[in-house]
Amino acid sequence: MTLAMKVYQAFDRAIIQEIPTDDGKALEHKLQMAAQAFADKAGWLPTHERMAVLRKTSVLLETNRDRFALMIAREGGKPLPDAIIEVTRAIDGILNAADELRNFGGKEIPMGLTAASANRWAFTTKEPIGVVAAISAFNHPLNLIVHQIAPAIAVGCPVIIKPASTTPISCIELVKLFREAGLDEQWCQTFLTDDNALAEQLATDPRIAFLSFIGSAKIGWYLKSKLPSGTRCALEHGGAAPVIIDRGVDVDRVAASVVKGGYYHAGQVCVSSQRLFVHEDILASFTEAFAAKVTALRVGDPVLKDTEVGPLILPREADRVEAWIKEATEQGATQIGGGRLSETTLRPSILLNPGAETKVSRLEVFGPLTCVYGYSDLDAAINIANSLPFAFQASVFASDIAVALKAARHLDASAVLVNDHTAFRTDWMPFTGRRQSGYGVGGIPWTMEEMADDKMIVFNHVS
Incomplete structure (x- = not known):
């Protein structure tokens, strides 16, 4: 048969x-x-x-x-x-x-x-x-x-x-x-x-x-x-792609870029922008601009021409992402946005300062979620970005060329995108994960x- x-x-x-x-x-x-x-x-x-x-x-x-x-x-x-x-x-x-x-x-x-x-x-x-x-x-x-x-x-x-x-x-x-x-x-x-x-x-x-x-x-x-x-x-x-956002950048422009990098195909991309390390001098202004753009994303049926964020591939994937968000918020993270639209569709979320041991900080989310962390010391941010056992693409947004070059040199990634989100790719460029x-x-x-x-x-x- x-x-x-x-x-x-x-x-x-x-x-x-x-x-x-x-x-x-x-x-x-x-x-x-x-x-x-x-x-x-x-x-x-x-x-x-x-x-x-x-x-x-x-x-x-x-x-x-x-x-x-x-x-x-x-x-x-x-x-x-x-x-x-x-x-x-x-x-x-x-x-x-x-x-x-x-x-x-x-x-x-x-x-x-x-x-x-x-x-x-x-x-x-x-x-x-x-x-x-x-x-x-x-x-x-x-x-x-x-x-x-x-x-x-x-x-x-x-x-x-x-x-x-x-x-x-x-x-x-x-x-x-x-x-x-x-x-x-x-x-x-x-x-x-x-x-x-x-x-x-x-x-x-x-x-x-x-x-x-x-x-x-x-x-x-x-x-x-x-x-x-x-x-x-x-x-x-895949991985949990890090993004370093230095002070002095155009906050609105960077927020728009990272929204694309983090929520394209509901985050179901192996180099989706997941962990955003934002300099404390611009943390409040960036979070405000970023949240406004994320919560304004049009979520729904992907066959409609104005939809920007569609479903996850299976109901169990939506269940998993919801459970990971719940774990992080129960341990002190603040959630912006979120909610469930259908069996497979989640509204985009942002988590502010989830704990280092939570799943969203350690594992690939593969869903419509980004995590925002504040930093004051660039070396410390790079060390946290590099602390996971996998590495793929990373990015840094900076107007200071010294910061951009330092991050490009020290981030553990097969590609570092400068002033662009981590999900950028052309089909003729090399594309490879490091380690796991x-x-x-x-x-x-x-x-x-x-x-x-x-x-x-x-x-x-x-x-």
Whole structure:
């Protein structure tokens, strides 16, 4: 009997669609198909064909922009204006993978530097690493998929993609566009399941050469520990991104930026601005300006064009965030805003000075909440910002260049945004977590490098 998983609208939990799931037999068939495609080197797609497929898919996606944006809003709960931006980024990301192939190659290795290396000519070429297993997350149900499968297709890796069980429709529809663009099935397949054991079986199969995982740190690090010898991986998890706000800044401008960084997609972003360290000289004025903007955010159904904050992905996530807020307020934090609009939808909250041991100060909230802390000593603020076991993106707002440079140098982060919020990202820049926040480097050109091997060829040209 074929099982199905129900896909719900994030906002009102209405059923969108029931999708047949794959079982173990289907997984084995997909793995065999991908492994055979990679083993047949004579059948590898030439670079120009891969470029053509990517370019055509990008055009097809642009034609379907509004349809995909509505899908994202319904299944993922991202407000429609932001969903349109996600599709626009995905269109450009696919083109980015195609364009990167113009410069994706090897290099000459100097020879003749010693007598023993005389009369030799050496150079490297790029080869696909092998079959890629990609396990994705719900929060950007189209663009994350693009970041995982477009690089694989670009470099010539067969890829099997498992979308989040809460948001599979965008992935399914994107893969259909790749088929329409001329890509044969063995080069890009979906694996649809809500069975964690089957997902683990995909990730850890010895035929998989590279695992791309976006999601829970607990699951990602567990899967990495189970990978066969030789299997490479990239893990993208989250953090509790710190923001340092120095005195002397334009309080209104900074508040507007941090509202976007903290409440975009209801805070369900791995680099969402969560912990705001504000200089005591401007703490009162910043908090007033920030609170006014946060409480004015339009919260509701994400398919409406004026919605700014939508739901969390599941009712249990809204329950969790509410419980964390309650813990912090019971221990002395002051709450601004908040409240529950629906089973999955929370109104945005601010917590003032939650305790250092509360969950909101130690863990990734992944909800519409930011925490504001006052500071007087920059070194102390940086030390607290760096005190957690994960690190991803951080930011500093400062008009004093010395403060900006000091924070940029000393914040433990893979990227420090100066006078911008922590959730800023372009799809061609490197994107990587440090320590428990991740492993490997994301970003489309960087992922292409991770999914390729260098092969060196050495000619002995003794005449």
